[in-house]
Amino acid sequence: MGTLVTRYGAPRVVEAIRARELPPDFTTPETQQDQRPPNLTGRLNAWYARLSAANPAADLDAGEKSGARLIIPGSPEWPSQLDQLGPSRPLGLWLHGTANLRFACLKSVAVVGARAATAYGVHAAAELGVGLSEAGWSVVSGGAFGVDAAAHRGALVADSPTVAVLACGVDVCYPSEHDTLFAAIREQGVVISECPPGVHPTRARFLIRNRLIAALSRGTVVVEAALRSGALNTATHALTLNRHLGAVPGPVTSGMSAGCHKLLRERKAVCITSPEEMIDLVGVIGDDLATQSRAPAVPRDRLNEPTKRVLDAIPARGGAGPASIAVAAGVSLDTTLSALGGLAAAGYIERAANGWRLRKQTASYPKAPDTAVLEPPPVREDLDPTEDPPLPDDDDHPAPAGPAWRTVRA
């Protein structure tokens, strides 16, 4: 049907169906191209039956009555990115809402996922909705429970329009619990469908609808999806259209994240942990760069390598002379002496009766709140090197002059 309309225009195709005879120059080349010639006569009969049952005037009336408008390719509001669907480009779209669909979709991200989303998935979808909307990106999604609704609700919190693509008529509220949500979307965004008013959803319409969600947006992010999920169908459409694809990871113990993990594992999708990272993926190079997630820097990072080694070799209690510190650190005595001077000046270490030791780093402990200034500061117990010192190879924030241990050999 799409190929026919592309080649002859919708009016001539309607005439052909009404006459139950396809243009003769259409049938021949088409059957040559495809190995399996489509059963054109059968399709023509099915279209004829549908055309007989259709009542376009009533549809237009119903649409106008409900407040919806119909756009077709060439309308000022038509999103031209739909042309990339080729023959499966929709013949027209019913719109209901204040937002201009073309402008709303210029910078848009499809947020899709499971209807039976977990609390985690709903949270992630809402965060994406809020973050995208605050950054001036529109959300495109369906109208289902779970991820779809959470993404729209998140987007409605901020100012950007949000686009709900339905698998039923724009005047049909499916699911009916979403009547207030759809009303809010119509207020700030737009509800769209390629079905005429009054049409109810079927299984096939949901799958067909998914191509629109993928085609309208610059990229799709899958929030939660089981291995058998309509969201993965949308993801496939996005990949086919060469759009960006992201997936939000989740616990490996959650079946609702299994589809996302499969996309990540097959390297079809990019790992997305924040709205910024999704904008980085779909955005303009340079303009929409996400800030790199970086580890927090600690004062110790600023020390040079030999000084760090010297610091690590200084005991927390007692004291050690420069010579034994040099042996423990594995650096020369000259380097040790110069490092000791610097560390003492920076407040990391202090002189003890028998050499050098770490300074008690009260400053590295959480500051007492202002209301508690009269209370004594928290007391830090001296670290006993024979007991377990905090492990230095891990992610907790090492104190500027974290505890060090004398080696038995030092």
Add this chain to the structure above:
Amino acid sequence: MGTLVTRYGAPRVVEAIRARELPPDFTTPETQQDQRPPNLTGRLNAWYARLSAANPAADLDAGEKSGARLIIPGSPEWPSQLDQLGPSRPLGLWLHGTANLRFACLKSVAVVGARAATAYGVHAAAELGVGLSEAGWSVVSGGAFGVDAAAHRGALVADSPTVAVLACGVDVCYPSEHDTLFAAIREQGVVISECPPGVHPTRARFLIRNRLIAALSRGTVVVEAALRSGALNTATHALTLNRHLGAVPGPVTSGMSAGCHKLLRERKAVCITSPEEMIDLVGVIGDDLATQSRAPAVPRDRLNEPTKRVLDAIPARGGAGPASIAVAAGVSLDTTLSALGGLAAAGYIERAANGWRLRKQTASYPKAPDTAVLEPPPVREDLDPTEDPPLPDDDDHPAPAGPAWRTVRA
């Protein structure tokens, strides 16, 4: 030091350090290769000081007393994959345990991650340990709290040896709470270190140790890691050595998974959600393939496309004639009649007074247990097409003849 030992052998290097004079043919070419000539004299002095403080005979005595053994490159138990470390290959390894290190590491995976792991990370690490061990793969890890300990404990449940690489002497129990864990590892696996007996851990030793964990195993999997984590250091070593790298995803809301997500996002690591997937990554092609995670198949999948469309167009209550079903499904009347016959024979639909309707699918409900055979089967309420039907585009398991809806236009 490694370069020196590689070129002249350990005995000649010890002699040179004792004489405080490096071989003359060593200093010249080395300084030509590197732009910044290393301060060889300074290092030589540091080595000299350390050599003077060392007592190898006492180390060997202490090792023998604790039950440990020392292996060097060329020993039958030496894991030859350590040679890929080049000049940073350890000079020797202290081993304590019943397992043969070389054999234990032939098929091994490094499971690394945060000391401050969450319950989720501990669970994932233990699952990996159990699964790898049951499949005949050894676990290589450190000896810390959190992921390290959980991976070892998981491995100990099954029969494979597990390898703990310490940053202290093999006779030092750090952390001391792990004395029973280390005893169990010595029983079934082996505890190893490049530090002589009695040496305590320092920050630097943990970082140096990490290269051994990466080099001993065929691949490394990061279970939980904050952005600033020693596990990421091990991951870098694995990448440098061209070993496989995996990362276990987690909730995006968890800072302890941020390091894993960064590795996934930068496509440095493969997404790992099960032990099988890690074995698939490091295993032999063909032998160790993970079963693809696939969506469950439902009876409806076996229907062909026009039959599915006809099935979707049949109402759940009331009834519809073949002609209106054909229009709703968009297929020809012939196809519809043939599909209706097949669907009726397969038990999906039944004749109603005024056409066809879906059969009540009592069979798709959970079977009553045998003890409850006398109770009446669960009653299924008829679906009302004007109410919300279950969504068909999602991940819940659609019943074989899931509810369908008449469209308003049909």
